[in-house]
Amino acid sequence: MSAGAVSGRAKGATRLSLTMNQPTEPKADKSGVRRHNLSLVLRTVHDAGETTRAAVAARVGLTRPAVSSLVEQLLDLGFLVESGKTFSGQAGRPGTVLKPADTGPAGLGVEINVDYVTVRVVDLTGTDRVRHTERLDNRAADAPEVLARAARIAAEALDAAAERRLVPAGAGLALPGLVSGGTVRQAPNLGWHEVPAERLFGDALTTLRPGTAGLALTSDNEANMAALAELWSGTLGDLRTFVHLTGEIGVGGALVVHGELLRGAHGFAGEIGHLVVDAEGPRCRCGSRGCLEQYAGQAALLRAAEASGVPDLVGRAGSGDRRALAALAEAGRMLGRALSGAVNLLDPEAVVLGGIYPQLMPWLAPALAEELSDRVVSGLWTPDAGRLRPASAATDASRGAAALVLHDVLSDPSAYAATGAGAGTAPNGRG
Amino acid sequence: MSAGAVSGRAKGATRLSLTMNQPTEPKADKSGVRRHNLSLVLRTVHDAGETTRAAVAARVGLTRPAVSSLVEQLLDLGFLVESGKTFSGQAGRPGTVLKPADTGPAGLGVEINVDYVTVRVVDLTGTDRVRHTERLDNRAADAPEVLARAARIAAEALDAAAERRLVPAGAGLALPGLVSGGTVRQAPNLGWHEVPAERLFGDALTTLRPGTAGLALTSDNEANMAALAELWSGTLGDLRTFVHLTGEIGVGGALVVHGELLRGAHGFAGEIGHLVVDAEGPRCRCGSRGCLEQYAGQAALLRAAEASGVPDLVGRAGSGDRRALAALAEAGRMLGRALSGAVNLLDPEAVVLGGIYPQLMPWLAPALAEELSDRVVSGLWTPDAGRLRPASAATDASRGAAALVLHDVLSDPSAYAATGAGAGTAPNGRG
Numbered sequence: 035m036s037a038g039a040v041s042g043r044a045k046g047a048t049r050l051s052l053t054m055n056q057p058t059e060p061k062a063d064k065s066g067v068r069r070h071n072l073s074l075v076l077r078t079v080h081d082a083g084e085t086t087r088a089a090v091a092a093r094v095g096l097t098r099p100a101v102s103s104l105v106e107q108l109l110d111l112g113f114l115v116e117s118g119k120t121f122s123g124q125a126g127r128p129g130t131v132l133k134p135a136d137t138g139p140a141g142l143g144v145e146i147n148v149d150y151v152t153v154r155v156v157d158l159t160g161t162d163r164v165r166h167t168e169r170l171d172n173r174a175a176d177a178p179e180v181l182a183r184a185a186r187i188a189a190e191a192l193d194a195a196a197e198r199r200l201v202p203a204g205a206g207l208a209l210p211g212l213v214s215g216g217t218v219r220q221a222p223n224l225g226w227h228e229v230p231a232e233r234l235f236g237d238a239l240t241t242l243r244p245g246t247a248g249l250a251l252t253s254d255n256e257a258n259m260a261a262l263a264e265l266w267s268g269t270l271g272d273l274r275t276f277v278h279l280t281g282e283i284g285v286g287g288a289l290v291v292h293g294e295l296l297r298g299a300h301g302f303a304g305e306i307g308h309l310v311v312d313a314e315g316p317r318c319r320c321g322s323r324g325c326l327e328q329y330a331g332q333a334a335l336l337r338a339a340e341a342s343g344v345p346d347l348v349g350r351a352g353s354g355d356r357r358a359l360a361a362l363a364e365a366g367r368m369l370g371r372a373l374s375g376a377v378n379l380l381d382p383e384a385v386v387l388g389g390i391y392p393q394l395m396p397w398l399a400p401a402l403a404e405e406l407s408d409r410v411v412s413g414l415w416t417p418d419a420g421r422l423r424p425a426s427a428a429t430d431a432s433r434g435a436a437a438l439v440l441h442d443v444l445s446d447p448s449a450y451a452a453t454g455a456g457a458g459t460a461p462n463g464r465g
Numbered sequence: 466m467s468a469g470a471v472s473g474r475a476k477g478a479t480r481l482s483l484t485m486n487q488p489t490e491p492k493a494d495k496s497g498v499r500r501h502n503l504s505l506v507l508r509t510v511h512d513a514g515e516t517t518r519a520a521v522a523a524r525v526g527l528t529r530p531a532v533s534s535l536v537e538q539l540l541d542l543g544f545l546v547e548s549g550k551t552f553s554g555q556a557g558r559p560g561t562v563l564k565p566a567d568t569g570p571a572g573l574g575v576e577i578n579v580d581y582v583t584v585r586v587v588d589l590t591g592t593d594r595v596r597h598t599e600r601l602d603n604r605a606a607d608a609p610e611v612l613a614r615a616a617r618i619a620a621e622a623l624d625a626a627a628e629r630r631l632v633p634a635g636a637g638l639a640l641p642g643l644v645s646g647g648t649v650r651q652a653p654n655l656g657w658h659e660v661p662a663e664r665l666f667g668d669a670l671t672t673l674r675p676g677t678a679g680l681a682l683t684s685d686n687e688a689n690m691a692a693l694a695e696l697w698s699g700t701l702g703d704l705r706t707f708v709h710l711t712g713e714i715g716v717g718g719a720l721v722v723h724g725e726l727l728r729g730a731h732g733f734a735g736e737i738g739h740l741v742v743d744a745e746g747p748r749c750r751c752g753s754r755g756c757l758e759q760y761a762g763q764a765a766l767l768r769a770a771e772a773s774g775v776p777d778l779v780g781r782a783g784s785g786d787r788r789a790l791a792a793l794a795e796a797g798r799m800l801g802r803a804l805s806g807a808v809n810l811l812d813p814e815a816v817v818l819g820g821i822y823p824q825l826m827p828w829l830a831p832a833l834a835e836e837l838s839d840r841v842v843s844g845l846w847t848p849d850a851g852r853l854r855p856a857s858a859a860t861d862a863s864r865g866a867a868a869l870v871l872h873d874v875l876s877d878p879s880a881y882a883a884t885g886a887g888a889g890t891a892p893n894g895r896g
Contacts, residue, residue, distance in 0.1 A: 212843055220842070275730040289810065291727065298722075298812020299706040302843040305809040310840060313743070313802055322805070322840040371744055374753070375806050378736040379720065381729020409741060409753040412643055412733040413651065 068104075069448045071096060075104045076113055077444050079132050080158065084117075086129035105132065111451045112138035113158065113443075134158040137199035139443050139450060142192065142249075143436030144235070145208040145256055146184050148172055148223050148283040153187045155195040155202070156436040158443070160267060164194045165432075177218075177229040178238075185238035192243060203443045203450050204250035205239075206435030207231060208259035210284060214301040216253055222319035223284045252438060256431035257286025257304055258295055260388055263434030265290055266441070268386075268426040276382045277373065278425070279306055281335075281389035285327045289380060307331065309372040329368035332390055335361055344390050351397050362397035369398060370405025377410050388425030395424055499535075500879045502527065506535045507544055508875050510563050511589065515548075517560035536563065542882045543569035544589065544874075565589040568630035570874050570881060573623065573680075574867030575666070576639040576687055577615050579603055579654050579714040584618045586626040586633070587867040589874070591698060595625045596863075608649075608660040609669075616669035623674060634874045634881050635681035636670075637866030638662060639690035641715060645732040647684055653750035654715045683869060687862035688717025688735055689726055691819055694865030696721055697872070699817075699857040707813045708804065709856070710737055712766075712820035716758045720811060738762065740803040760799035763821055766792055775821050782828050793828035800829060801836025808841050819856030826855055 071094075078090050085093075091101040108114040116130045136157045143154045149171055155164040166187050172180045184207075192202060209231055211221025216232030218224075232251045240247045261278035264270060274293040280286040287306025289296040296303050307327040308320050315324025328334050332344065338361035341347035350358035373385055385406075391398060403417040415421055443450045502525075509521050516524075522532040539545040547561045567588045574585045580602055586595040597618050603611045615638075623633060640662055642652025647663030649655075663682045671678045692709035695701060705724040711717040718737025720727040727734050738758040739751050746755025759765050763775065769792035772778035781789035804816055816837075822829060834848040846852055874881045 220844070222842075287810070291722075291729075296722065296727075296811070299814040300812055300843065300845065302845075303810060303812040305842050308809045308840070308842045309806045310802055311744070320842045322842075371741055375740045375803075376810060378739045379718075379734060379807060379810060380727070381731055381734040381736075383730040409739070411651070411653075411736050411739045411751045411753075412731065414731065414733075 069446060071100070072104050072107060072447050073445055075101060076108055076134075076447050079108075079114055080134050080160075080444055083159075084131050084133045086132060088129050090132070108447065111447065113447055134160075136161065136163075138201060139203040139440075140195060140200040141436035141439030141443075142188060142195075142202040142205040143208070143259075143432040143434065143439070144184055144188055144205060145259070145430065145432035145435060146172065146180060146231075147208075147210050147256060147431075151180075151184045151187055152430065152432040153184070153191040154432045154436050155191055155200055156433065156440060157200055158440060160437075160440070162428075162433070163198055163200060164191045166191050172224060177224070177226050177231075178234050180224075181229075181231060181234040182238040185235050185242060188235075188239055189242040189246075192246070202246070202249060202439075204252065204439040205235075206259065206438045207235060207251065207253035208256040208431035208435045209253055210256050210282065210286065212302045212305075213253050213255050216251065219302075220320075250439075250442075252435075252442075254301075254435075254438070255286065255288070255304070256280065256282075257288040258297070259431040259434035259438065260286070260425070260429065261288035261290050261295065261386075261434065262441075263429035263431065263437055264386055264388070264425055265293065266437045267433065268429045270384070270386070270423075273383050275380075276384045276386050277306070277376050277380060278386045278388065279369070279373070279391065280425075280431070281330065281332060281387070281391040281394075283332050285331050286389070287376070289376075289382075291380070291382075306372060306376055309375055311368045311371045326368055326372040330365040330372075335365050335390075338364065344393070348393055351394070359397060362394060363401045365394075366398035366401035367405055370402040371409070373402070374406050374409035374415075377406065377415060378412075381412065384421045384423050386423050386425050388429070392424035392427075500877060502531070503535050503538060503878050504876055506532060507539055507565075507878050510539075510545055511565050511591075511875055514590075515562050515564045517563060519560050521563070539878065542878065544878055565591075567592065567594075569632060570634040570871075571626060571631040572867035572870035572874075573619060573626075573633040573636040574639070574690075574863040574865065574870070575615055575619055575636060576690070576861065576863035576866060577603065577611060577662075578639075578641050578687060578862075582611075582615045582618055583861065583863040584615070584622040585863045585867050586622055586631055587864065587871060588631055589871060591868075591871075593859075593864070594629055594631060595622045597622050597625075603655060608655070608657050608662075609665050611655075612660075612662060612665040613669040616666050616673060619666075619670055620673040620677075623677070633677070633680060633870075635683065635870040636666075637690065637869045638666060638682065638684035639687040639862035639866040640684055641687050641713065641717065643733045643736075644684050644686050647682065650733075651751075681870075681873075683866075683873070685732075685866075685869070686717065686719070686735065687711070687713075688719040689728070690862040690865035690869065691717070691856070691860065692719035692721050692726065692817075692865065693872075694860035694862065694868055695817055695819070695856055696724065697868050698864065699860045701815070701817070701854075704814050706811075707815045707817050708737070708807050708811060709817045709819065710800070710804070710822065711856075711862070712761065712763060712818070712822040712825075714763050716762050717820070718807070720807075720813075722811070722813075737803060737807055740806055742799045742802045757799055757803040761796040761803075766796050766821075769795065775824070779824055782825070790828060793825060794832045796825075797829035797832035798836055801833040802840070804833070805837050805840035805846075808837065808846060809843075812843065815852045815854050817854050817856050819860070823855035823858075 074094050078093050087101050091098045114132050115135045116132050136159050141156045145152045150169045152167040157163050209218050212219040218226050218229040218231050232253050236251050257280050260280050275291050278288040285307030287304040289304050308325045310324050311326050312324035316328045317323055318325040318328050339347050339358040406415040407417050505525050509524050518532050522529045545563055546566045547563050567590050572587045576583045581600045583598040588594050640649050643650040649657050649660040649662050663684050667682050688711050691711050706722050709719040716738030719735040739756045741755050742757050743755035747759045748754055749756040749759050770778050770789040837846040838848050
């Protein structure tokens with residue numbers, strides 16, 4: 035045995051002795067530590083877009099050999115790719131460039147809404163690779179039929195993805211109602227009640243494409259999924275606490291606090307569309323009266339404006355049609371009234387308006403901003419404070435659903451690799 | 466060197482070698498680990514009330530010698546005491562009983578409200594040891610005068626505490642308004658605006674009792690403090706996500722999500738008293754119209770009932786006075802309307818009503834429960850679901866303020882010991 039090895043031992047003994055005198059945290063599970071570090075390295079490369087081993091090591095505080103070992107595993111698993119070129123813009127020696135793979139694990143995102151279904155496949159670099167939307171009235175069909183339709187669209191999207199050598203790491207379902215445990219508890223605008231959406235969708239997809247049997251499914255309210263899309267791939271910058279409102283047939287809401295969705299005790303938080311803006315107002319499908327949705331939902335807004343659709347409404351408002359302008363001002367006022375309550379409760383940095391609202395902002399914003407300014411106690415919501423923002427064009431619930439799948443992969447790549455759903459290369463057994 | 470020690474070294478070498486091949490988390494700071502474990506042991510004894518070293522070791526997953534070393538330090542610092550008796554109800558050998566000390570570090574809690582000031586001193590066992598309340602109209606004095614009064618009451622309470630050998634580990638200020646950075650940004654019911662409350666209180670207290678110079682101060686909205694008191698020493702059991710409403714001159718609100726106060730982006734979350742229940746209703750002091758406070762705050766309620774005070778209101782309602790009953794039913798309805806919004810947004814497990822509300826529940830609850838049942842989308846808020854609860858009798862904002870101080874001590878006893886404010890015995894330098 036070499037002197038070096040003995041010296042290594044002696045150091046080891048000293049450390050152990052310290053450890054025995056010095057209580058430490060309950061020992062971390064070794065494979066747990068490696069899993070954690072594998073995720074840390076993958077996320078670091080993902081966030082950087084492209085980087086080197088040396089830059090990753092500097093960033094995460096692990097040794098260069100440790101990072102190299104983790105990178106090798108991520109390359110073998112198909113999560114990362116390296117390109118021949120080198121660059122030296124970072125500290126340390128120039129190295130091979132590392133990037134997330136644009137083949138292999140991908141997120142399948144499925145949004146089922148009242149009048150459309152959208153399916154997306156997003157790769158590990160965060161790029162949309164496949165997107166199919168079908169406009170159809172989902173109120174006219176029963177729940178199993180709607181979910182079977184969505185599965186058909188998803189199956190076709192997966193075929194297109196396979197041609198691009200993308201393999202779904204899981205599927206996220208964005209649903210327009212209260213969702214918990216894979217089931218839509220209630221979706222008033224679809225007339226759904228206790229619909230086991232994950233099971234129905236999964237069964238239909240497996241029938242069409244048997245290879246998807248066992249695909250991990252996750253589901254949530256579409257407003258929550260849209261808020262996640264905004265958080266992870268929108269243009270909010272450092273903004274991490276916001277209220278997200280989506281104008282569709284209904285009005286969906288989601289709350290993001292310090293970068294996390296606030297889901298509540300049962301997963302039903304964020305129902306801004308059912309805040310009461312006029313206690314004696316019109317009956318809502320939820321059973322209450324005078325909910326925001328009855329004034330600012332797409333159906334209510336088009337009815338009040340006598341418009342045939344959102345493009346027609348935009349056209350009429352642009353040409354100064356009085357009825358359209360009055361309907362939009364009233365919707366803006368009611369949005370402001372409900373949102374002042376949400377802001378007084380949650381003290382967000384911003385309110386983000388998505389769905390049909392971004393294109394209607396010129397006409398909604400004045401009354402909305404005035405209500406917020408008048409009613410928010412903190413005084414932080416003056417009209418010029420820039421706290422009212424349209425959602426990014428690229429974000430919607432299907433993108434959030436796909437991103438949620440990728441988020442899970444990035445958080446624990448080992449778990450995904452263990453399912454055997456990898457890009458073709460088996461784990462190399464190192465570890 | 467004994468064979469045992471050599472064997473120890475050999476083991477150490479093996480471990481080190483594994484560690485070198487196997488990337489680990491960035492190394493934890495050794496003194497950081499000991500600080501963390503010191504807190505872990507102290508909290509474990511605190512939560513148990515009384516226990517033994519063996520039971521603590523079993524609970525926290527540290528070795529018995531490690532726990533003994535930490536316990537010795539906590540005994541030296543005056544955080545724990547041991548009693549001579551032994552018991553064997555737990556796993557392991559019977560041992561000396563360990564308890565939190567009822568002398569030494571204590572929390573000073575000060576609530577300044579519109580018409581009273583309450584000061585408490587709470588010891589490490591969680592027991593109230595001193596409590597002074599003075600009823601006085603704080604609207605009639607300017608802010609520095611009100612804070613000087615509070616400091617005088619606090620100084621007297623600290624004298625009483627010193628007789629019981631209690632030393633303040635810090636002071637918590639509960640204030641009726643929007644609080645951030647030690648300053649009351651706005652307190653509409655006191656007419657305060659940008660009042661540096663911590664500084665004014667601290668200066669006044671130091672003038673009266675120079676020994677308190679450097680005492681750590683913390684401040685928050687009184688509703689947040691009351692919610693913390695309910696969370697930490699109320700009767701909520703496992704309930705960890707709730708909305709807390711406090712009826713005072715104003716209506717304070719606080720949101721607790723998974724056991725943490727939801728403070729929002731600037732610390733202004735929870736303003737349930739300013740949810741709009743009637744957009745065209747009476748002007749509120751906050752500048753808005755038709756806020757909940759204008760219907761269910763103490764001042765509004767007494768005015769509507771033509772009652773001289775809360776006891777008078779309770780008496781009138783009990784004897785069937787129509788005006789009192791109508792005012793209470795209306796307040797209940799408006800509470801229900803605002804709370805349905807809060808519940809739709811946050812999906813809590815329960816709503817807790819404190820301040821003047823618990824004694825008014827028989828008359829408030831029917832209309833309140835009906836509104837919740839009609840307006841909460843999830844359908845979980847049927848009148849018989851038991852989700853509407855009066856606050857515990859023993860909890861209020863001054864108790865929460867004291868508990869917040871103790872919470873800080875329990876989270877990092879080393880930091881407190883380092884201030885030299887300990888119970889008299891210096892740290893023994895072990896470490």
